[in-house]
Amino acid sequence: MQQLGLEKYAPLLAGYTELRAHKNHSVTIGFLKGNNVRNVKSTTSGISARVYQHGSWGFASSPDFTDNSIRQVIKAASANAAFLDSKQNKGKPALPAKPIKAEHDYSTNKPRLTQKQLIDFVKQIDHYIAGKYPDLTSRSVGLNCLDMEKLLLTSDGSYSYSLHPRSLISVGFTMEKDGNPIELYDIFGRQGQFEDVFGDPAELYPGIDQLYEQLRHKVEGVYAEPGVKDCILDADLGGILAHEAIGHTTEADLVLGGSIAAKYMNKQVASPLISLVDFAHHALGKTCPIPLYVDDEGTEAQDAVIIDQGILKSYLHNKESALHFRVEPTGNARAWAFSDEPLIRMRNTAILPGKDSLDDMIASIDDGYYLIRPSNGQADTTSEFMFGVVLGYEIKNGKLGRAIFDTTISGVAFDVLQTVSMVSNEMSWSVSGMCGKKQPMPVGMGGPAIKCRVNIGGR
Amino acid sequence: MERDIINYTLEKLKANGMDHASCSLEQSTKYEMNVETGKITLIRTVFNNGLSLYAIKDNKSGSYNVNKLDQETIDQAIATVIEIAESSEPDPAHAIAEYQPPAEFRTGPNKPNQESMYNRLEEFLEQVKNKYPKIMLDNAYFDFTHRVRYIANSNGTDFTTEKGIYRFSSMFSGHDGERSSSFNYTGYATQELDRELLAYGSLDTLLQQSCEQITTQTLSGKFVGDVIITPDCLSDFLSYVFGITIYDGALISGTSVYKDKLGQQVADPRLVIHSRPVSPEIVDGYFITGDGYQAENCTIIDHGILKTFLLTLYGANKTGLKRAVNNGGCYVVEPGEKSLDEIVSQIDRGIMVARYSGGYPSQNGDFSGVAKNSYYIENGKIQYPISETMISGNLINMLKNIIDISRERVDFGSGIYPWIAFSGVTISGR
Numbered sequence: 001m002q003q004l005g006l007e008k009y010a011p012l013l014a015g016y017t018e019l020r021a022h023k024n025h026s027v028t029i030g031f032l033k034g035n036n037v038r039n040v041k042s043t044t045s046g047i048s049a050r051v052y053q054h055g056s057w058g059f060a061s062s063p064d065f066t067d068n069s070i071r072q073v074i075k076a077a078s079a080n081a082a083f084l085d086s087k088q089n090k091g092k093p094a095l096p097a098k099p100i101k102a103e104h105d106y107s108t109n110k111p112r113l114t115q116k117q118l119i120d121f122v123k124q125i126d127h128y129i130a131g132k133y134p135d136l137t138s139r140s141v142g143l144n145c146l147d148m149e150k151l152l153l154t155s156d157g158s159y160s161y162s163l164h165p166r167s168l169i170s171v172g173f174t175m176e177k178d179g180n181p182i183e184l185y186d187i188f189g190r191q192g193q194f195e196d197v198f199g200d201p202a203e204l205y206p207g208i209d210q211l212y213e214q215l216r217h218k219v220e221g222v223y224a225e226p227g228v229k230d231c232i233l234d235a236d237l238g239g240i241l242a243h244e245a246i247g248h249t250t251e252a253d254l255v256l257g258g259s260i261a262a263k264y265m266n267k268q269v270a271s272p273l274i275s276l277v278d279f280a281h282h283a284l285g286k287t288c289p290i291p292l293y294v295d296d297e298g299t300e301a302q303d304a305v306i307i308d309q310g311i312l313k314s315y316l317h318n319k320e321s322a323l324h325f326r327v328e329p330t331g332n333a334r335a336w337a338f339s340d341e342p343l344i345r346m347r348n349t350a351i352l353p354g355k356d357s358l359d360d361m362i363a364s365i366d367d368g369y370y371l372i373r374p375s376n377g378q379a380d381t382t383s384e385f386m387f388g389v390v391l392g393y394e395i396k397n398g399k400l401g402r403a404i405f406d407t408t409i410s411g412v413a414f415d416v417l418q419t420v421s422m423v424s425n426e427m428s429w430s431v432s433g434m435c436g437k438k439q440p441m442p443v444g445m446g447g448p449a450i451k452c453r454v455n456i457g458g459r
Numbered sequence: 460m461e462r463d464i465i466n467y468t469l470e471k472l473k474a475n476g477m478d479h480a481s482c483s484l485e486q487s488t489k490y491e492m493n494v495e496t497g498k499i500t501l502i503r504t505v506f507n508n509g510l511s512l513y514a515i516k517d518n519k520s521g522s523y524n525v526n527k528l529d530q531e532t533i534d535q536a537i538a539t540v541i542e543i544a545e546s547s548e549p550d551p552a553h554a555i556a557e558y559q560p561p562a563e564f565r566t567g568p569n570k571p572n573q574e575s576m577y578n579r580l581e582e583f584l585e586q587v588k589n590k591y592p593k594i595m596l597d598n599a600y601f602d603f604t605h606r607v608r609y610i611a612n613s614n615g616t617d618f619t620t621e622k623g624i625y626r627f628s629s630m631f632s633g634h635d636g637e638r639s640s641s642f643n644y645t646g647y648a649t650q651e652l653d654r655e656l657l658a659y660g661s662l663d664t665l666l667q668q669s670c671e672q673i674t675t676q677t678l679s680g681k682f683v684g685d686v687i688i689t690p691d692c693l694s695d696f697l698s699y700v701f702g703i704t705i706y707d708g709a710l711i712s713g714t715s716v717y718k719d720k721l722g723q724q725v726a727d728p729r730l731v732i733h734s735r736p737v738s739p740e741i742v743d744g745y746f747i748t749g750d751g752y753q754a755e756n757c758t759i760i761d762h763g764i765l766k767t768f769l770l771t772l773y774g775a776n777k778t779g780l781k782r783a784v785n786n787g788g789c790y791v792v793e794p795g796e797k798s799l800d801e802i803v804s805q806i807d808r809g810i811m812v813a814r815y816s817g818g819y820p821s822q823n824g825d826f827s828g829v830a831k832n833s834y835y836i837e838n839g840k841i842q843y844p845i846s847e848t849m850i851s852g853n854l855i856n857m858l859k860n861i862i863d864i865s866r867e868r869v870d871f872g873s874g875i876y877p878w879i880a881f882s883g884v885t886i887s888g889r
Contacts, residue, residue, distance in 0.1 A: 257597030388818020
């Protein structure tokens, strides 16, 4: 992609313009009950230009990387911006500029595996499950690898090349009890191409064995008792809370669109035990799941401290919202595909760890729940959220009890975070975060376990 | 040129030893206007291509999708799909559609009326500002997409489809001083711009409701009551039910609770659900199924009886059941006889659910989630908007526990849905 030599088009970029070459390459392999039901590769690539003119934007994209196509895309985006500017006449000033040049390539140095070798890897996991756990009603094993490659040139002088891969293996089990199917799944993997993430299939077996044991507990489980309860949200749930319920409400475009966070800046919105950060590329000395150094507007990505000891401190910005709020852009503008415009998106959003041990947290609850694995989540601009929970346990008299069936938790995040009374001293990241906001986007979300009061659904 | 590419691709795949192959080539243009915080902020023009290859050799299959059409890419794509197919595990269920007579299908305009789009969008923004001054439009997307597809396979199928469609969607909330409603959203598809945007789908109703929902009350405790599911919400519920019961995944894995229910009563006898991708009443349908068959309309639930699964050719071969005549979607639910007001008047205690925000239902149909943008109903009357209220129940049981279906329906262009009242749902407040 770097051979495209986008620099030669710099003279064509009038006003503020982004020119981005972008390729998403994915491999998907799926086994369902031993059947190789999915075996697909996809490559989507192209060039896009986005032009800013006095507060109006024009965008155009084409799948062709030819010289003529690139010139046409710039021309079409400029025409769209000019048309809208002529109609809207917003008269806004120029966007902030702080040029940066960077290259971040996370591709593997190892020889690439063939499709056959990838299929054999997945098949070996499937055989292990089939042999060891014949009592399962159904099993699925899936591999999903995504490489996102971008080359960006902006009229204000930024130039960036990046290749961000992520490789995931999902495992799902179903068992029946009294004719009712009960399922549980887990996802393994992280940032990186397959060869850097996975070695021997056997390395996954302990996690798979644990998943089976958890499903056995769940099959003998009970419905949660509905109502507001003391709960411990483990790291994956704390992460989804940070992302869905707080992170989204502080995205500056949603703040301008009516988010409740608009009225909370510099106010106490959470327990003083809560600090929440949207990390750019490193957190607590380690590389984040989605390390972003330069966003798709050519802004150097900075950590955004959203909540500091309970007080709302910052929104997440692109260039235009930073101009509106008169702050520095945080580098949160990201686009999913070549044909997509950059939107304000989170990178790696997490609550910071505290000082409590998980054991002490469980011991502190007489009647509540320890909630471990989310399915999906959604939050409102009021910060009212809901998360599906597919793995959790009762806590009775300070001890873990029976597993619970699938349930949902809900609450108003800024209220729930005020009830946080303990925060665990360990932190982990969800490996497979995916966000949907007009466009899909890989994200990191994580944190420690937190003890709070939350509404749980049930029977 | 497009047919040359398809013929070249199929011939090359056959020459390289593939037993069966299919190829689809697509060219699309999208013209889109974006609204943020009540203003038009962005205009996009997106050109794209799509080349999808599927090959089978010795019962092994693979797929490759790419969005470029130059000779080098095409030759690489052919080599790639051969490698993918040869790598897979053999399964005699893999197959391609048998020969069907060549056909061409066309619907909708072939290019946007950009001036009308802009004027309609500006008109909408002005109408919202005047009619609903408490509404904040977080976003709105108004696009026109034109797509031409050529679909052929080594058994001689040869289809061309061309479709032009306008789609509109918006997300919004009501605000009054420090107070605000939950956000809500809706969307629809249309082939014409002869009516104002506010006149389509449920848009006007939901904007009005968002103003009402600025002030909500919470319910206390829990009770088992009735719920009226609105048309916007019903489309989600039906997708959930069908997703866990009648598609390939649930039937191949054997987890579907409907696996032995074909031809049997699974719902209230008044419930009739069609899937009509090629009906004139559905403007945003499709002509060809994902596995290369000419799509037909079908009835999925007929007076409560399950009439078909939605199995692909692979799913049908795998399970020994019948292939569906379409891929589902484009649902048209038959209306009932009572008005929505009459149905509300029958409810002693319950809620009207306008948006469901919940966990994906379990394979047995259990669900729980938050009833968003919803209303409390007592003594036959809608009382007030509610917040922080959860509902839980079982989708499979709900279909059997229908109280009534409204005679009013909402046409979204991609589906037509009434309001349906169900009994026996657990409703819990704070």
